[in-house]
Amino acid sequence: MRTVSVIGIGETKMGKYPNLSIRDMIKEAGNKAITDSFIDRKEIQAVYVGNFNGAYFSNQSHIGAMVSEVLDLGNIPTIRTEGACASGSLAFRQGLIAVMCGIYDIVLVGGVEMMTHQPTEVVTTGIASAMDYELEAMQGLTFPANFAMIANRYFYEYRNVKKEMAICAINAHKNACLNPDAQMQKEVTLEKILASDMIADPLCLYDCSLVTDGAAFLVLAAGDIAEKVCRHRVVDIVGSGHAGDNLTLYTKKTITSFAATRAASEQAYSQAKLTPVDIDFAEVHDCFTITQIINTEDLGFFKHGKGADAVAEGVTAIDGKIPINVSGGLKAKGHPIGATGISQIYEVVTQLRRDAGMRQLGKTDIGLAHNIGGTGGTALVHIFRGR
Amino acid sequence: MKNLKIYTYTIIRSASKEFKDRVPYCSAILEDGKGTRSVQMLEGYTDDKKTVIGQKLIV
Numbered sequence: 001m002r003t004v005s006v007i008g009i010g011e012t013k014m015g016k017y018p019n020l021s022i023r024d025m026i027k028e029a030g031n032k033a034i035t036d037s038f039i040d041r042k043e044i045q046a047v048y049v050g051n052f053n054g055a056y057f058s059n060q061s062h063i064g065a066m067v068s069e070v071l072d073l074g075n076i077p078t079i080r081t082e083g084a085c086a087s088g089s090l091a092f093r094q095g096l097i098a099v100m101c102g103i104y105d106i107v108l109v110g111g112v113e114m115m116t117h118q119p120t121e122v123v124t125t126g127i128a129s130a131m132d133y134e135l136e137a138m139q140g141l142t143f144p145a146n147f148a149m150i151a152n153r154y155f156y157e158y159r160n161v162k163k164e165m166a167i168c169a170i171n172a173h174k175n176a177c178l179n180p181d182a183q184m185q186k187e188v189t190l191e192k193i194l195a196s197d198m199i200a201d202p203l204c205l206y207d208c209s210l211v212t213d214g215a216a217f218l219v220l221a222a223g224d225i226a227e228k229v230c231r232h233r234v235v236d237i238v239g240s241g242h243a244g245d246n247l248t249l250y251t252k253k254t255i256t257s258f259a260a261t262r263a264a265s266e267q268a269y270s271q272a273k274l275t276p277v278d279i280d281f282a283e284v285h286d287c288f289t290i291t292q293i294i295n296t297e298d299l300g301f302f303k304h305g306k307g308a309d310a311v312a313e314g315v316t317a318i319d320g321k322i323p324i325n326v327s328g329g330l331k332a333k334g335h336p337i338g339a340t341g342i343s344q345i346y347e348v349v350t351q352l353r354r355d356a357g358m359r360q361l362g363k364t365d366i367g368l369a370h371n372i373g374g375t376g377g378t379a380l381v382h383i384f385r386g387r
Numbered sequence: 388m389k390n391l392k393i394y395t396y397t398i399i400r401s402a403s404k405e406f407k408d409r410v411p412y413c414s415a416i417l418e419d420g421k422g423t424r425s426v427q428m429l430e431g432y433t434d435d436k437k438t439v440i441g442q443k444l445i446v
Contacts, residue, residue, distance in 0.1 A: 121402070140402065141399075144399075250394075
């Protein structure tokens with residue numbers, strides 16, 4: 001298997017764009033990634049694009065062919081991947097595998113989602129299709145509700161971490177203020193969070209990630225090609241893990257830890273010959289604040305039940321020992337579902353290139369991106385190293 | 388099913404299209420004596436009712 005590198009990155013500013021279309025988002029982010037890679041677009045041999053629910057939110061499927069048309073890529077093969085909130089990382093991994101195996105030398109991977117034009121209950125319904133519709137959604141469950149049940153169980157098994165969940169939100173908002181591509185560039189206080197509307201007890205408004213329009217794309221190339229063409233620090237993908245679990249939450253063995261994340265991270269660490277202490281920083285899937293805490297435990301940064309202590313001690317803050325979601329995360333940078341996994345990798349590569357401006361971390365040689373779909377039915381972990 | 392207990396629960400205040408007229412309501416994961424779980428919307432929830440994990444359900 002050969003080394004694969006990220007040679008080009010591009011994303012839209014995350015936000016609310018009532019006057020833009022899926023095409024517009026693809027055009028902006030895709031062209032940025034191609035320009036950033038310094039290759040001719042004719043050298044791109046295949047496209048992998050994540051999109052969760054364009055058919056429901058925008059009456060649009062067949063996004064792969066749209067990418068090819070909008071970016072003028074000709075008759076190359078394209079495919080759309082779907083794995084709920086992990087759709088983007090699935091696209092990334094399919095592109096990675098194809099280059100790693102030598103099927104292609106250069107591919108474009110990306111993700112796109114337009115959601116904000118729909119009213120909240122339509123967005124909630126569309127997102128709920130990522131759980132079991134009959135067994136869960138028709139019992140009144142929503143995604144906030146599923147993660148609220150996870151939070152209540154976590155409080156029962158360990159301790160009440162409502163305050164630490166709020167600190168996750170405070171940190172995310174603070175970090176997003178330093179990220180020009182973030183949707184929510186506004187600091188928030190503990191008092192305001194705790195006084196915000198309850199969505200599904202114990203999750204209040206500020207425990208939930210954002211509804212976002214956005215797109216992100218990356219150009220991947222074989223490592224030897226990257227060495228020749230890349231005009232940035234070359235970023236190699238040194239570990240890739242992908243694992244699954246039951247679709248329904250209630251049939252999972254434990255709901256306060258995601259087996260798919262644990263399995264995917266074991267694969268990625270083992271491939272990279274690294275352990276959690278080697279990771280300089282990480283972008284983890286904070287669809288809800290409780291999820292961030294659980295993920296940092298599943299990824300091995302902290303013991304189970306101790307993730308909240310680390311948050312309270314400042315370990316995960318931008319100036320902490322293992323900064324989590326310096327981009328602002330899903331919580332404040334934004335969560336354009338199909339694009340999220342790619343947007344997380346965009347941040348990791350930006351940090352490794354030392355191009356992150358105001359939010360640039362000190363030592364950034366090894367970064368990790370973690371993306372889950374649904375309530376942990378799909379999980380992907382990727383580890384990156386700057387050359 | 389017998390011996391049903393609340394494994395975890397939430398009170399939903401922002402719902403999907405189908406359920407938005409029913410908020411607030413309580414949905415829970417229930418566990419029977421053998422450890423088998425199921426999901427159920429619990430009828431008759433009001434905010435003055437206390438719900439806790441481990442609570443037994445009268446079916």
